[in-house]
Amino acid sequence: MIVRLTFLSFLPQNIxxxxxxxxxxxxxxxxxxxxxxxxxxxEPIEKTDDYISMTTWETKADADAYNSSGIYRQLVEKVKKDFAKDPVLKVYTTESILAHA
Structure with missing residues (x-):
């Protein structure tokens, strides 16, 4: 399983x-x-922290296909005007955790 986390900081008046x-x-x-x-x-409990957009995917191939399709960028554009700073994307896997369970 792949988890994509996009850290978002919104302008207070646009939240x-x-x-x-x-x-x-x-x-x-x-x-x-x-x-x-x-x-x-x-949504952060501590208001100074970032919001996080979390998407979870069955496989890395699915997550990669979503990212390369351009849909991710189109969706980010919908809220781009609301950003206080550029978003940061980080990608994680649970494969190593599951392999040792």
Whole structure:
């Protein structure tokens, strides 16, 4: 399983709108992508921390196909005006954890 985490810092005055776009426009598109298991926006308890867009994928190939399809970039563009700084994408796997379980 692959987990893609995009760390997002929103302008304070744009948070409500960005969360609405995420839930109404981004989540439905991502969940329709081949191999997607989950998509959600994690809201920080500490308001100075970043929001995190978390997507979970069945395989690395599915996550890579999503990234290279251009859909990821199109979705980021929907909330780009709301960013306080550029988002940071990090990708993780659970394969090593499962192999040792």
């Amino acid at each position: 409500v709108q960005a969360k609405k776009v995420f839930e109404e426009e981004i989540v439905p598109v991502v969940r329709k992508q081949r191999g997607n298991i989950d998509c959600r926006l994690l």
